[in-house]
Amino acid sequence: MKHLITLIYALFFLVIGVSQVWALPNCVGSWSATAWNNCFGTSTWASGSKYVGGYKDGKQHGQGTYTWATGDKYVGEHKNGRMHGQGTFAYATGDKYVGEFKDGKKHGQGTYTYGLNTKWAGDKYVGEFKDGKKHGQGTYTYSNGGKYVGEFKYSERNGQGTHTYATGDKYVGESKDSKRNGQGTFTYANGNKYVGEYKDGRRHGQGTFTYYTGTKDVGSFENGKLNGYAVRYNKNGSIDKIGIFKDDKFLYTQNTQNTQKKSKVDKHKEFCEEIGFTPKTEGFGNCVLELMNKD
Numbered sequence: 122m123k124h125l126i127t128l129i130y131a132l133f134f135l136v137i138g139v140s141q142v143w144a145l146p147n148c149v150g151s152w153s154a155t156a157w158n159n160c161f162g163t164s165t166w167a168s169g170s171k172y173v174g175g176y177k178d179g180k181q182h183g184q185g186t187y188t189w190a191t192g193d194k195y196v197g198e199h200k201n202g203r204m205h206g207q208g209t210f211a212y213a214t215g216d217k218y219v220g221e222f223k224d225g226k227k228h229g230q231g232t233y234t235y236g237l238n239t240k241w242a243g244d245k246y247v248g249e250f251k252d253g254k255k256h257g258q259g260t261y262t263y264s265n266g267g268k269y270v271g272e273f274k275y276s277e278r279n280g281q282g283t284h285t286y287a288t289g290d291k292y293v294g295e296s297k298d299s300k301r302n303g304q305g306t307f308t309y310a311n312g313n314k315y316v317g318e319y320k321d322g323r324r325h326g327q328g329t330f331t332y333y334t335g336t337k338d339v340g341s342f343e344n345g346k347l348n349g350y351a352v353r354y355n356k357n358g359s360i361d362k363i364g365i366f367k368d369d370k371f372l373y374t375q376n377t378q379n380t381q382k383k384s385k386v387d388k389h390k391e392f393c394e395e396i397g398f399t400p401k402t403e404g405f406g407n408c409v410l411e412l413m414n415k416d
Contacts, residue, residue: 145159145160145161145175145183146159146160146161147160147161147162148160148161148162148176152164152179153179154178154179154180155178155179157176157179158176158177158178158179159175159176159177160175160176161174161175161176162174162176168190169190170187170188170189170190171187171188172185172186172187172188173185173186174186174187174199175199177201180199180201180202181199181202181203182199182200182201182202183198183199184197184198184199185197185198185199187199187204191213192212192213193210193211193212193213194210194211195208195209195210195211196208196209196211197209197210197222198222203222203224203225204222204225204226205222205223205224205225206221206222207220207221207222208220208221208222210222210227212236214236214238214239215235215236215237215238215239216233216234216235216236216239217233217234217236218231218232218233218234219231219232220232220233220250221250226250226252226253227250227253227254228250228251228252228253229249229250230248230249230250231247231248231249231250232245232246232247233245233246233247233255241264242264243263243264244261244262244263244264245261245262246259246260246261246262247259247260247262248260248261248273249273254275254276255273255275255276256273256274256275256276257272257273258271258272258273259271259272259273261273261278263287265287266287267284267285267286267287268284268285269282269283269284269285270282270283271283271284271296272296277297277298277299278296278298278299278300279296279297279298279299280295280296281294281295281296282294282296284296288310289310290307290308290309290310291307291308292305292306292307292308293305293306293308294306294307294319295319300319300321300322301319301322301323302319302320302321302322303318303319304317304318304319305317305318305319309333311333312332312333313330313331313332313333314330314331315328315329315330315331316328316329316331317329317330317342318342323344323345324342324345324346325342325343325344325345326341326342327340327341327342327414328340328342330342330347334356335355335356335357336353336354336355336356336361337353337354338351338352338353338354338366339351339352339354339406339407339410340352340366340410346368346369347366347368347369348366348367348368349365349366350364350365350366350386350410350413351363351364351365351366351410352406352407352409352410353366353371354403354406358402358403359401359402360400360401360402360403360405360406362374363386363390363406363409364386365386374386374387385413385416386409386413389408389409389412389413390405390409392408392412393405393408393409393412
């Protein structure tokens with residue numbers, strides 16, 4: 122409904138603008154900053170570029186069409202010699218932008234469709250722009266069927282959003298520079314699920330990875346894998362392993378350098394058992410994790 126209203130407004134102002142151009146008298150004589158004022162004229166440059174439309178104080182102003190020698194073309198509103206207001210910019214590459222402009226740049230609500238001659242062929246963005254770049258809330262639809270709905274900053278995915286992949290995977294959470302960064306939830310098409318911290322697109326920090334089989338890893342992740350202190354649970358909720366992991370593999374559960382001295386893990390396990398938690402249960406594992414995180 123919102124897009125329909127925006128389209129109606131755009132068409133309304135376009136009709137008004139076109140009627141104003143038709144009402145303008147033709148510019149007389151050669152271009153002049155004083156003579157070409159509130160008139161309709163045509164200018165052609167030595168480069169091959171051409172403008173047809175309204176003029177004010179010798180500058181493109183109002184509705185007009187600017188065609189570049191490169192093949193790019195803009196049809197829409199101008200102000201003081203720049204693209205300003207509603208317009209359509211068709212690129213020689215096949216890309217196309219329809220929406221708002223400000224001071225010669227894409228600014229406000231708009232739709233950008235990528236042409237077939239670019240590496241983003243068939244992709245489409247609908248949303249907010251600022252200073253010529255995707256900025257604010259928007260929806261980016263990929264040609265392969267994937268989609269991202271959320272925040273953008275300087276054309277990159279930045280902030281909260283939902284990324285649905287063509288494979289069926291889905292990520293809901295924070296992004297930075299178009300990569301998963303911060304807190305998020307990644308649900309895999311095969312039923313696996315990760316809830317926790319990310320860095321540079323990988324699982325990094327505290328998190329919980331639940332397998333479709335019902336087993337679960339809770340603890341510290343680094344570079345996408347279980348690294349550091351963690352608890353591995355069986356599907357019935359009992360503890361399978363508790364201790365130090367490296368690259369998803371279990372290493373040890375106590376201090377191997379000094380077997381006569383109890384490790385922090387052993388001490389925390391004893392403490393949790395003393396205060397009433399039953400070993401090899403999820404509550405017991407969470408108790409040990411909480412104490413390890415405080416160290």
